[in-house]
């Protein structure tokens with residue numbers, strides 16, 4: 147497998163469809179609420195939930211666990227310019243066993 151340093155996102159959207167919290171900091175909440183033109187308190191009430199470990203808020207999910215901000219038609223994140231750090235950090239700063247079998251960029255690391 148090639149080094150993670152050579153990882154390139156293939157924009158397959160798989161990581162936006164995994165179940166699991168997409169954590170947002172206070173600054174990120176402000177930026178996203180402003181971007182969506184929603185008052186911050188309303189955004190927190192209507193568009194975030196408490197993460198399972200209760201250590202932060204996370205973005206609300208669709209019923210199937212995918213992120214509500216993934217646009218299936220455009221195959222892109224609606225929040226691109228203000229997306230959370232957690233999203234930017236995958237997979238170089240965090241990942242999980244087997245991620246490279248699911249992520250198209252990860253699969254490419256196995257190719258010659």
Ligand code: SF4
Nearest residue numbers: 162213215216223233
């Ligand atoms: S905020 Fe954007 S990048 Fe992050 S999981 Fe949702 S759709 Fe994907």
Ligand code: SF4
Nearest residue numbers: 155156158159161249
């Ligand atoms: S799963 Fe991998 S290749 Fe697909 S969008 Fe996420 S980081 Fe990019």
